[in-house]
Amino acid sequence: MFQASVHVTLRPSILDPKGKASEQALHQxxxxxxxxxxxxxxxxxxxxxxxxxxxxKKVEEACQKLLANDVMEDVExxxxxxxxxxxx
Amino acid sequence: xxxxxxxxxxxNCDHDTEHVFxxxxxxxxxxVWHKETSIGTPDMVIIPGGFSYGxxxxxxxxxxxxxxxxxxxxxxxxxxxxxxICNGFQILLEAGLLPGVMLHNENLRFICKSIHLKVEAGNRxxxxxxxxxEDTFKVPISHGEGNYRIDDEGLKSLEDHQQIVxxxxxELGDLDPKAxxxxxxxxxxxxxxxxxxxxxxxxxxxxxxxxxxxxxDGRQLLDAFLQAVDITV
Numbered sequence: 001m002f003q004a005s006v007h008v009t010l011r012p013s014i015l016d017p018k019g020k021a022s023e024q025a026l027h028q029x030x031x032x033x034x035x036x037x038x039x040x041x042x043x044x045x046x047x048x049x050x051x052x053x054x055x056x057k058k059v060e061e062a063c064q065k066l067l068a069n070d071v072m073e074d075v076e077x078x079x080x081x082x083x084x085x086x087x088x
Numbered sequence: 089x090x091x092x093x094x095x096x097x098x099x100n101c102d103h104d105t106e107h108v109f110x111x112x113x114x115x116x117x118x119x120v121w122h123k124e125t126s127i128g129t130p131d132m133v134i135i136p137g138g139f140s141y142g143x144x145x146x147x148x149x150x151x152x153x154x155x156x157x158x159x160x161x162x163x164x165x166x167x168x169x170x171x172x173i174c175n176g177f178q179i180l181l182e183a184g185l186l187p188g189v190m191l192h193n194e195n196l197r198f199i200c201k202s203i204h205l206k207v208e209a210g211n212r213x214x215x216x217x218x219x220x221x222e223d224t225f226k227v228p229i230s231h232g233e234g235n236y237r238i239d240d241e242g243l244k245s246l247e248d249h250q251q252i253v254x255x256x257x258x259e260l261g262d263l264d265p266k267a268x269x270x271x272x273x274x275x276x277x278x279x280x281x282x283x284x285x286x287x288x289x290x291x292x293x294x295x296x297x298x299x300x301x302x303x304x305d306g307r308q309l310l311d312a313f314l315q316a317v318d319i320t321v
Contacts, residue, residue: 010191014237015271017192066153069146069182072189072237 002047002055005078008068009040043067052079089115089318092130094160096122096151101137101173101294108294109134112307113314122154132169132317133160135176137230137292147190147233148178157183169317170286171215174231177278177288186279186288187246188238194271198232202303203269205277205291206257212250213280213287218312224261225305227291229269234290236272236279243273254278254289287313 010016016038023037045062049055059077068075091109095102102119110117120127127133140151151157157179164170164185172180180186193199209221238246246252254277258264268275270290278289293306 013239014191015194017194017196017235021196066149067145069149069189071239072191 001082002049002052003080003082004045004047004055004059006043006045006059006063006067007040007076007078008043008063008073009038009076011072011074014072040073046082047079052081055079089132089314090128090130091115091117092127092133093117093119093136094122094127094133094154094156095119095136096138096140096154096179098140098142098151099136099138099175101175101292104292104294105134105136105173108297108310109314112297113310115314120156122151122156125155125159127156127159127163130163130168132171132313133163135160135170135172135179137174137176140175140179143233146182148175148180148182151175151179152182161185164281164286167283167285169214171313172286172288173292173294174229174234174290177290178233180286180288185286186281187242188236188273188279190233191235191237191271192233193231193235193269195269198230199234199269200228200230201269202226202228202296203277203291204257204259204261204267205254206261207254208250208252210250211253211280212282212284213253214284215280215287215313215316216253216309218315219309222261223308224257224259225293225309226259226296226303227293227306227309228295228303229291230295231270231290234270234272236270236276236290238273238276246276246279249282251279251282252276253280253287254291 258267293309296303296306
């Protein structure tokens with residue numbers, strides 16, 4: 001079993017109004033050193049697969065088919081092997 | 089005229105759409121639950137507005153995989169007329185029946201108010217041929233994510249193939265950055281596919297189709313949509 005963390009962010013060329021508004025608020029709080037705030041999504045999942053490569057492929061397929069829209073979003077996948085029963 | 093209206097969990101303009109096309113305009117309307125696998129044999133499909141699947145993930149992203157969508161996609165690919173209004177437009181984008189994406193409105197607010205629209209002269213949509221490109225239509229919008237985006241190449245392709253159908257204008261009918269309330273690329277409010285049989289628009293003409301509501305500009309658009317389909321059915 002593998003655990004995947006999928007980070008979905010708007011592509012750099014796409015305006016991120018939530019990020020922009022948050023950045024303005026941070027600047028108003030005096031945190032002017034903070035720049036280029038971008039807000040994305042973190043999606044986690046467990047994947048049944050024999051190898052990390054196989055798990056990676058399955059998650060990439062999930063991203064391509066549903067989890068992200070590649071016209072506007074970039075995806076980064078982190079994968080780690082976990083014990084079979086994650087509930088205990 | 090038979091019109092099919094698919095309903096997804098979270099659709100909320102389905103009753104308005106049924107009422108206007110059925111009672112006001114006199115078409116025969118049938119609503120189809122999203123779990124059905126066949127849309128039947130309608131003359132036209134209207135995907136209504138709302139918040140299908142609570143807009144989870146991205147607007148329209150999950151509705152696009154509802155069982156009914158395969159049948160709608162097949163209907164559209166055979167040249168069947170399909171119109172998506174608001175969330176219906178967002179679903180058509182996610183389904184790949186129309187190009188581009190929707191982002192949050194530039195001002196981050198949900199915008200619910202009447203705006204002005206113009207039909208693009210020479211556009212390829214089969215639905216708008218009876219409308220005068222000189223006319224300005226006042227129609228309500230109601231959305232948080234109507235900021236239509238497409239890259240430069242995609243925009244050029246839309247322009248080259250006359251796929252831009254509606255643009256936001258000011259009340260004088262002129263393009264004006266202030267009138268482009270959600271920040272859409274090229275003030276786009278509606279587009280069609282290359283064949284002209286699939287149309288998506290963010291404004292809600294069905295909310296401005298009866299004198300009791302104080303505005304009937306939407307009805308002019310809907311009459312034109314129906315006439316266009318009537319002629320070609």
